[in-house]
Amino acid sequence: MWARHRPAFVAFNVLTLAGALAVLLTHLGDAAANAGSAAFWVMVVLAVLAGTQAFAAEIGPERVHVTVAPTVCFTFAILLTWGLWPAAATQAVACAVIAWRLRRTPSAAAVAAARYTLALGAAAVILWLGNPDPFRDNGGTSLATDALSVVAAGVAWLAVYGLLFLGTRIGEGLPWRRALVVVRDQVLFNSALLVLSPVLALAARINVAYLPLAIIPLVAVQRLARLSTQRETIARQDPLTGLANRTGLRAAYDRLVVGFPARPGVTAPVRPSLLVLDLDRFKQVNDALGHDIGDQLLVAVAGRLPPVDPRLGVAARLGGDEFAILARTDDPHGLAEEVVRGLRRPVYLEGLRVDVTASVGVATDDGEGFHTLLRHADVAMYEAKQRGDAIATYDMRSDRSSPAQLRLLADFRRALEVDDTVRLRAHYQPQVSLSTGHVEAVEALLRWDHPRLGPVNAEDIVALAEHTPVMVMLTRRMIDRVTAQVADWNAAGLGLRASLNVSTRDLYSEDLIDHLAQRIAYHHIPPGQVQIELTESAILADVRRAQGPLRRIADLGVTICLDDFGTGYSSLQHLRRLPISEIKIDKSFIAGMAHNRDDAAIVRSTIELARSLHIRTVAEGVEDDLTHKLLAKARCDLAQGWHTARAMAPEELPAWLTAHDARRAA
The missing domain is CATH 1.10.1760.20 (Arp2/3 complex 21 kDa subunit ARPC3)
Known part of the structure; x- marks a missing residue:
């Protein structure tokens, strides 16, 4: 005071x-x-x-x-x-x-x-x-x-x-x-x-x-006090770099936040910000040069971190190749830029040049405590790494692990467990032949109406569930819904092929492939009426590993579609050894082809190459008549988008098909 x-x-x-x-x-x-x-x-x-x-x-x-x-x-x-x-x-x-x-x-x-x-x-x-x-x-x-x-x-x-x-x-x-x-x-x-x-x-x-005899017990007391202090210091310090460890970082947070709370009538001090940085390709250095060289690199990185006034913060090594800086600063992003600049110069270790880069996540304390601040900085760091950027600031919208989103994921899991057919449904978007105008297929899209929040964006909930066991549960439910729906349409005289999306986690699950085969046999539907959609990035992550599961799916008679094609910068020549029946050209190229020559050229060349390999092409995101005509001229097979129809509930599809056929006949 x-x-x-x-x-x-x-x-x-x-x-x-x-x-x-x-x-x-x-x-x-x-x-x-x-x-x-x-x-x-x-x-x-x-x-x-x-x-x-x-x-x-x-x-x-x-x-x-x-x-x-x-x-x-x-x-x-x-x-x-x-x-x-x-x-x-x-x-x-x-x-x-x-x-x-x-x-x-x-x-x-x-x-x-x-x-x-x-x-x-x-x-x-x-x-x-x-x-x-x-x-x-x-x-x-x-x-x-x-x-x-x-x-x-x-x-x-x-x-x-x-x-x-x-x-x-x-x-x-x-x-x-x-x-x-x-x-x-x-x-x-x-x-x-x-x-x-x-x-x-x-x-x-x-x-x-x-x-003088009193010196003996006093020396002993003094020695014990010094050892106690040293033990406490060691407990808060990383032995390799000399920086604070996670315990020391927590103590510094307590000193900066808990120790200096805002008081009535007194201007609150700047709340501390936390930078978490993770070295890029550090594992390659360890594997190629050995752990001793890796340790030398970590020491060199620690020496290049910006100096921090002990009264205003601390630099720490959290473990492995992960470092952190906690500091009271008005410009945390500027501090992150200083970190990136400091690491830009190459490090020479035993005559070898090692280039150092890092992904830095920045988060500012919001009063929810040390663990929340550390998690926010971690989320930002992984966001930077995923985007390929050097620095990213925490954004709640990109946080897939916030308490609110974890509660949302828990609610979604309960809906899957009880098989809530009222609020958890599959809607279907038609795919129309560009040569005949006939509806040949539909894509199954998830729709979830939360009992309290209302409709939830499907992309958001899939992103939350993607790396959890909930994703497997979702795929099972979608297989159940789609195969049952195809059987119902067959009984009504509508012979439509239905596509459903599958994640990378699902692709390598033996149980799910067996489950797919079991549901197709149970409903007595032709396997070719079910199509699995996988993203290009999911397959390209490990093409050799993907070959086995894809071949098993193709052996069932189920066709395979490569979704979001073009975003992974691959070529069909690279994927020709995989049993791909269809590619879906990413909507980012489709949306721009009417006014961007480069996008139009990419779409035309992709269609031509696919035709030469006897692979069907689907254009997604077709939203206007001009794009529809350009795709027809380029001899694309199918179009999907709002220009034709939005996704609809399965009971609405027969009436829409009747109206569509009437318009086409007229």
């Missing part, structure tokens, strides 16, 4: 220094007390030596730096034995040594010394009220009073020091709730040190030779 009001924080430090000075001035009489005592100087030397062993530790989720040094047990023992002034002076010297070792400013050392002096002053007041000399040689009833005085003095020291430390941390910008956690840990550490002070005071009174 005070970090936004710098004068108030400065005033707090000035008051701390002034208070410490006032306390010292009131105890000048202690300055020379017992100055010649050997035990006193041994205690001073030990306190200073303890200061040389100080180190900075990180406490709490915010990773706040605090100083760990066991000087307090010696200076509090000096207070118990020789008074406030010697204790405060020794602590000031120790603070100077600590500041020198940890490279702190003189002003920071002065404020720390003042804080200790005020805490020692509070303890001195309690000792004076309870017993001016709790370690005098007597016995009887004063033992309880002495012990109570020492305990109360320790509590007073902790209370004053804790309050001053809290004020300092809040003044540095740490929210008070988080500051309380840090102060709690600091108070616990100092409590353990204060417990040793009475033992040291007694040792100084009995035999000064016992004092």
Whole structure:
């Protein structure tokens, strides 16, 4: 809070220094007390030596730096034995040594010394009220009073020091709730040190030779504290690159978001953005050059990431070849561009040149938590990789895994499981011969009317289901619906071929091919009246692997159509060894052929090549009469699109066919 009001924080430090000075001035009489005592100087030397062993530790989720040094047990023992002034002076010297070792400013050392002096002053007041000399040689009833005085003095020291430390941390910008956690840990550490002070005071009174023995347990405590800090650092750090790991990234998020919430009347800080980058073709480097070279590449990439101010973010390696940068920035896209520029220069590893590229996903925190932010950045990164772009920013519309879409997928699955024939249906779009005008076939298209959301776009729901077991369930239902419908049309005298779409996942499922054969036999329909449509990209992903399943389908007598032809940049010569009966020219070429010479040339050459290979051609997306005539002139076989008819419910098709035949006859 005070970090936004710098004068108030400065005033707090000035008051701390002034208070410490006032306390010292009131105890000048202690300055020379017992100055010649050997035990006193041994205690001073030990306190200073303890200061040389100080180190900075990180406490709490915010990773706040605090100083760990066991000087307090010696200076509090000096207070118990020789008074406030010697204790405060020794602590000031120790603070100077600590500041020198940890490279702190003189002003920071002065404020720390003042804080200790005020805490020692509070303890001195309690000792004076309870017993001016709790370690005098007597016995009887004063033992309880002495012990109570020492305990109360320790509590007073902790209370004053804790309050001053809290004020300092809040003044540095740490929210008070988080500051309380840090102060709690600091108070616990100092409590353990204060417990040793009475033992040291007694040792100084009995035999000064016992004092150095205190170093042994203190060194052990210091060592354990250092090891604990190192273990915590290792737990948050990637051992290969030295960057933060996923745990460290989460801690940085807590520090930036949870640790600095927006407050009424205060301008909220810029919410952090997360960049997730995945190296392209890293597996090829590992496979070709070995994992040692791959590790060297990862280290080189880590060194090329933009530097991040620890107060504003962190760079991390999430695992494998995936890195992340979390940062408060007004321009996350600019930071992503800086990442891409940094990786553009080739890396030379053992004389080999390795070109590095990466796909970067960018997401800005929306207040839903770390895991949501990380998922959004992952979604954006995969979107960039899929589009072939270097950078992509998270867009909810392209997120197939948001909670709302997962709920939608769950609803769709339930509709498939109960076989909801009212809301989940197949509509059919006619395919008309361009030479005769006769309707030769139809394509089955999914239609789903959600009970709450209404009609759902079929492309959206298929994209959600495509890489899940739901896709297999959908294909089974469509096979059931289409084969049953073809049988009904045959009984009504309508001999139509019906096409249905199948995904790559379905293509390699033995069960689905068996299911298709079983439904065709069950309904006693000619296999040639059922056609399977597969996208060009699905087959081109692995032509050799696709040959077996496609041959099994063709052996059933079922014809195969290659959908969206042209988008995969393949040629029919490449696919001629596959049992393809029909290709469907992608609508992006059909829509442009009336006004784009290149599109028209692509469509004409595709039709000619297909005819030479005795493959039927279908033009999808025909929406105007001019395109219809151009396709007929190019000798395309079938046309499908709104120019002829939209997809319709199966019970509407007979009436539409009658009207269509009447128009054709007229």
